Amino acid sequence: MSKKIVSTEMDLSSVLAFEMPIFKALRRLQQAGEVHAKRLSRFGGLTPMQLMILQVLAGEARLTASDLSGRVSLTAATLSGMIDRLEERNLLHRQRDDQDRRRQWLLISDAGRELLKQAPSLLPPEFNKHFAELAEWERYQLTATLLRAAELCAEVE
Known part of the structure; x- marks a missing residue:
């Protein structure tokens, strides 16, 4: 077996350890987005x-x-x-x-x-409140991480 195949198999098995927590986090984000979308539709x-x-x-x-x-x-x-x-x-x-x-x-x-003058935020108020409380470097890090996660999902399509 070549080193490339072994390396890929090891990488894949180490990624599987993250699969459940990442999926749960993505699902929680999706649910929060759906709840806020209902608020916005009102x-x-x-x-x-x-x-x-x-x-x-x-x-x-x-x-x-x-x-x-x-x-x-x-x-x-x-x-x-x-x-x-x-x-x-x-x-x-x-x-x-x-x-x-x-x-x-x-x-x-x-x-x-x-309409925009009266419109609520695209993000839930709770998120905006907690996000504002983060240090500036954390806001940048979180934003970069979410953008990177979105890129990873887009590559799968």
């Missing part, structure tokens, strides 16, 4: 992703759907449906580019800006 009937879309658009003069999909980590097809629903509610609108009529810009509407 506010203006928005999903967390719809709120995130409006927040990203509020921070930009205008974005194309392609640029927005990358910023909010959604496929073009999923984003298209969300944009349609937000446009139906007059929270954003589309504008054709003057130079290139094939390009459409997405812009947040005045109603969307007003």
Whole structure:
């Protein structure tokens, strides 16, 4: 048996020791996210992703759907449906580019800006409270760790 195969088998068996606690932690995060999503839906009937879309658009003069999909980590097809629903509610609108009529810009509407002024945080209040109590280096470390975990999950797809 080659050293490469033995090394991979050892690495895999050592990873399995972490499987259950990592899965439990991911599940707890998922459950907390679902509970907060229900709270958010009571506010203006928005999903967390719809709120995130409006927040990203509020921070930009205008974005194309392609640029927005990358910023909010959604496929073009999923984003298209969300944009349609937000446009139906007059929270954003589309504008054709003057130079290139094939390009459409997405812009947040005045109603969307007003809604954002009253909108709750994307994260549960308890999380924000505890997160704020962490030392700055811990906030950076936790953020980096969650981003890295998301990258690891994305590589599996």
